[in-house]
Amino acid sequence: xxxxxxxxxxxxxxxxxxxxxxEEAMAVLESELRRRQETRRxxxxxxxxxxxxxxxxxxxxxxxxxxxxxxxEVLNLGVDVPDETFIAKxxxxxxxxxxxxxxxxxxxPAQGRVIQALEEAGIRDKVKxxxxxxxxTQSWADEIGAxxxxxxxxxxxxxxxxxxxxx
Amino acid sequence: MVVSARAISPIEHPKLHLEEVLSQDDVHRIHxxxxxxxxxxxxxxxxxxxxxxxxxxxxxxxxxxxxxxIPGQVVVEALAxxxxxxxxxxxxxxxxxxxxxxHSYLSTDGCGVEVIDLExxxxxxxxxxxxxxxARVADYLPQIAFYWPLVAAQDCPPETRSLHxxxxxxxxxxxxxxxxCVITAxxxxxxxxxxxxxxxxxxxxxxxxxxxxMQCTISPLGQDGGSLEAALVAAQAGIPVGFMTMASCCSTAxxxxxxxxVVGNAEVIAVxxxxxxxxxxxxxxxxxxxxxxxGPIPAAGRRTTSLEQPPTNWPTFTGYHSPWAPLPxxxxxxxxxxxWIIPSLA
Numbered sequence: 343x344x345x346x347x348x349x350x351x352x353x354x355x356x357x358x359x360x361x362x363x364x365e366e367a368m369a370v371l372e373s374e375l376r377r378r379q380e381t382r383r384x385x386x387x388x389x390x391x392x393x394x395x396x397x398x399x400x401x402x403x404x405x406x407x408x409x410x411x412x413x414x415e416v417l418n419l420g421v422d423v424p425d426e427t428f429i430a431k432x433x434x435x436x437x438x439x440x441x442x443x444x445x446x447x448x449x450x451p452a453q454g455r456v457i458q459a460l461e462e463a464g465i466r467d468k469v470k471x472x473x474x475x476x477x478x479t480q481s482w483a484d485e486i487g488a489x490x491x492x493x494x495x496x497x498x499x500x501x502x503x504x505x506x507x508x509x
Numbered sequence: 510m511v512v513s514a515r516a517i518s519p520i521e522h523p524k525l526h527l528e529e530v531l532s533q534d535d536v537h538r539i540h541x542x543x544x545x546x547x548x549x550x551x552x553x554x555x556x557x558x559x560x561x562x563x564x565x566x567x568x569x570x571x572x573x574x575x576x577x578x579i580p581g582q583v584v585v586e587a588l589a590x591x592x593x594x595x596x597x598x599x600x601x602x603x604x605x606x607x608x609x610x611x612h613s614y615l616s617t618d619g620c621g622v623e624v625i626d627l628e629x630x631x632x633x634x635x636x637x638x639x640x641x642x643x644a645r646v647a648d649y650l651p652q653i654a655f656y657w658p659l660v661a662a663q664d665c666p667p668e669t670r671s672l673h674x675x676x677x678x679x680x681x682x683x684x685x686x687x688x689x690c691v692i693t694a695x696x697x698x699x700x701x702x703x704x705x706x707x708x709x710x711x712x713x714x715x716x717x718x719x720x721x722x723m724q725c726t727i728s729p730l731g732q733d734g735g736s737l738e739a740a741l742v743a744a745q746a747g748i749p750v751g752f753m754t755m756a757s758c759c760s761t762a763x764x765x766x767x768x769x770x771v772v773g774n775a776e777v778i779a780v781x782x783x784x785x786x787x788x789x790x791x792x793x794x795x796x797x798x799x800x801x802x803x804g805p806i807p808a809a810g811r812r813t814t815s816l817e818q819p820p821t822n823w824p825t826f827t828g829y830h831s832p833w834a835p836l837p838x839x840x841x842x843x844x845x846x847x848x849w850i851i852p853s854l855a
Contacts, residue, residue, distance in 0.1 A: 354757070
C-alpha cells in the first residue's frame with residue numbers, strides 16, 4: 343500500500359484504512375507472541391511527537407503507524423510536546439530514532455531547539471533525528487542539523503531504515 | 510481617501526447554481542444534521558471566554574472537556590444576525606469587493622514556505638521581502654481581488670511574523686488584505702492597531718475594514734483556543750472573521766461525503782454562531798466546508814465544489830486546495846500547491 347501511495351495510485355483514506363487494519367492485526371499477533379512468551383524483533387525504538395505549540399497530528403500519526411507496522415517500536419508522545427519531554431523520553435527509552443513534526447512555520451524552530459538540547463545533554467550521537475511537517479524541507483533539516491527529512495510517511499519509514507542500516 | 514480609476518475583474522453572475530450540485534432536500538438534511546451534531550455531540554471551544562458566551566446563550570458546557578453543546582435554535586437565531594451581503598473594503602475604495610451573490614473573486618493563497626528566487630533561480634525559504642514583492646504583483650493584477658500573504662516571512666520572529674506579513678502587504682497593495690496567520694488575541698490587537706493607523710482610527714476601521722481574518726478549525730469538531738480569542742478581538746473591532754474547516758475524509762472526518770459535510774459544517778456554523786452571539790451583526794466571510802483530498806486537481810475541484818453549497822444565502826468563501834496533487838515535479842509550485850490562486854465565491 344505504501345508503494346501505491348507513493349506512486350499516487352492510493353489516496354490518504356486508503357492508507358488510513360490499511361494502517362488501521364494492520365494495527366488491529368498486529369494487536370492479535372502480539373497477543374499470540376506474548377502467549378508463546380516470545381517477543382517481536384524490531385529494527386529499533388522510535389520516539390515521535392509534534393513539537394511544542396503545535397497540535398497537528400495526522401501526518402505524525404501516519405508516520406508512527408507506518409513505522410510500527412514496518413517493524414519499529416514506537417513511542418508516540420502526542421502533540422504540543424515540550425522540548426524537555428523529547429530529551430527525557432530519548433534518554434529513558436534509549437531510542438534509536440527521534441521524530442519531530444511541525445505544521446506551522448512558527449513552531450518549526452522547536453525542531454532545531456530540541457536538536458540543540460540533545461547536543462547539550464551529550465546524547466546527540468546516540469539518536470538519529472528525523473523531521474517532517476508541511477513547512478519542513480531538506481534544506482531546513484540541513485540547517486538545524488537533523489539526520490533526515492521526509493515529505494511523507496512512506497518516505498519516513500525508508501529514511502528510518504536507511505539511518506539504522508536496515509537492509 | 511484616494512479613489513483611483515482602477516478596477517477588479519470579478520467573475521460576474523457565476524453560473525454554478527446550488528440545485529445543480531445538491532437538491533434543496535440534500536442541503537436541508539445536511540443543515541439539520543449539522544445542528545443535531547452541534548446540539549448532541551457538541552464542539553470543543555478551548556477558550557473560557559468563548560465558553561462563557563455560549564453558556565450564557567443557553568449551551569450546555571463541560572468545562573473539563575471544553576465541549577459546548579449548543580441548542581440548534583440558538584445557532585440558527587445567532588446566524589440569522591449575520592448580514593446576507595456586505596463589502597470587503599480596500600484602502601482604495603475603487604477596489605472594494607461586493608459580496609452580493611452576483612460576483613466571484615480570486616485571491617492569492619497563503620502561507621507558502623519556499624520560493625524560487627526571481628533573480629538567482631535559487632529555491633530557498635521565504636522571507637518578508639517575498640511577501641512584499643508578491644503583494645506588489647497581486648496589486649497590479651486586476652484578476653486578483655484581495656491579497657493573502659502568499660508566503661511566510663520566515664526571517665521575522667515567529668511571535669510577530671503575522672504582523673510583519675501584514676506590514677509588507679499594506680506597504681505594497683491597496684487591495685483588501687486577508688490573513689490566516691493572526692492566531693492570538695495579542696496579534697489581533699496589534700493588527701487592528703495597524704489597520705486603524707492606516708485608515709485614521711478605530712471608528713474609520715469599523716466603517717471600512719480593510720482587513721479580514723480567517724481561522725482554521727481543529728477537526729473533528731474542535732476549535733483552536735488562540736484563534737478563537739483572536740477572532741473575538743477582531744469581531745469586536747468590526748473586522749470580518751471567518752472559519753474554514755479542516756475536515757478531511759477518513760482522518761478527521763467520516764469517509765462519506767455527507768458525513769464530511771456535516772462535520773465540517775457543524776464546526777463552521779457553531780463558531781460563526783459564537784461570533785454573532787458575542788457581537789451581533791458581525792460580518793463573517795463564512796467559509797464553507799472543504800475537503801483536503803489527495804488527488805488530481807479536477808477530482809479535488811469537483812469534490813470541493815460540491816461541498817461549497819450554503820444552506821442559506823450567506824457569503825461564501827471557498828478554495829481549491831489539492832496540495833498533494835500528483836503532478837510531475839516540473840509542474841509543482843515551489844510552495845507545494847499547484848494553484849496559487851484560489852477562488853472566493855460571494
